[in-house]
Amino acid sequence: EAGVTQFPSHSVIEKGQTVTLRCDPISGHDNLYWYRRVMGKEIKFLLHFVKESKQDESGMPNNRFLAERTGGTYSTLKVQPAELEDSGVYFCASSQGGSGANVLTFGAGSRLTVL
Amino acid sequence: DQQVKQNSPSLSVQEGRISILNCDYTNSMFDYFLWYKKYPAEGPTFLISISSIKDKNEDGRFTVFLNKSAKHLSLHIVPSQPGDSAVYFCAASPGTYKYIFGTGTRLKVLA
Numbered sequence: 262e263a264g265v266t267q268f269p270s271h272s273v274i275e276k277g278q279t280v281t282l283r284c285d286p287i288s289g290h291d292n293l294y295w296y297r298r299v300m301g302k303e304i305k306f307l308l309h310f311v312k313e314s315k316q317d318e319s320g321m322p323n324n325r326f327l328a329e330r331t332g333g334t335y336s337t338l339k340v341q342p343a344e345l346e347d348s349g350v351y352f353c354a355s356s357q358g359g360s361g362a363n364v365l366t367f368g369a370g371s372r373l374t375v376l
Numbered sequence: 377d378q379q380v381k382q383n384s385p386s387l388s389v390q391e392g393r394i395s396i397l398n399c400d401y402t403n404s405m406f407d408y409f410l411w412y413k414k415y416p417a418e419g420p421t422f423l424i425s426i427s428s429i430k431d432k433n434e435d436g437r438f439t440v441f442l443n444k445s446a447k448h449l450s451l452h453i454v455p456s457q458p459g460d461s462a463v464y465f466c467a468a469s470p471g472t473y474k475y476i477f478g479t480g481t482r483l484k485v486l487a
Contacts, residue, residue, distance in 0.1 A: 367421070
C-alpha cells in the first residue's frame with residue numbers, strides 16, 4: 262500500500278512569490294490534514310478535510326494560505342504571497358476515520374524556504 | 377499557549393538501558409494520546425497510543441503510561457537500541473480528529 266506522498270520535497274522561493282504544495286493521501290482515507298513545523302517547534306495543526314469538505318481550518322495562519330481537496334482525493338496548499346515566516350516543513354497526514362483509534366499517517370513533508 | 381508540552385528537548389541514554397520520555401498537557405478534555413517517532417528528512421511515524429480510560433498500554437519494548445490527575449504521560453523504551461535514536465512527539469486529541477502535538481524530544485541512544 263502506497264503511503265502519503267508529498268511534492269515537492271523542498272522548495273526555495275523568494276518573498277512575495279507563490280508556492281503550491283501537493284499531498285496524495287492513502288487511497289480510501291477520507292480524512293486529510295495539513296500540519297506545519299517551524300524549526301525546533303511543535304508540529305502545528307493547520308486544517309482538516311473530510312473528503313472534499315473543510316472540517317476545521319482553525320490553524321490556518323491567514324488568508325495567504327489556501328487549501329483545497331478536489332474530489333476528495335489529493336490536496337493542495339497554496340501560499341500566496343509567501344513571507345519569510347512561512348518557512349518550515351509542511352506535513353500532510355491522512356486517516357481512515359470511522360470507529361476506533363484515529364491514527365494519522367504522515368508524509369515525508371515539504372520543506373519550504375522563503376528568502 | 378502550548379497545550380501539550382515536552383519540556384526536555386533532548387535525552388541521551390546508553391544502549392540497553394531504559395529511555396523515559398515525558399509529556400504534560402493542560403486540557404482536561406484530551407482523551408486520546410499518540411506517540412510518534414521522527415527520523416531526519418522523514419515524516420513522523422506512529423508508535424503507540426493510549427486512551428484516557430486506560431493508564432497503561434504496552435507494545436513490545438514500548439510502554440506508555442497515563443496519569444490523568446497529573447495530566448502527564450510518559451513513554452518508556454526498554455531496552456533502548458541505537459535505532460531508537462530519533463525525535464519523539466506526543467500528541468493529544470479532545471475526541472475530535474484534530475491532534476495537538478508537542479515540540480518533541482530528541483533521543484540519542486549511545487552504543
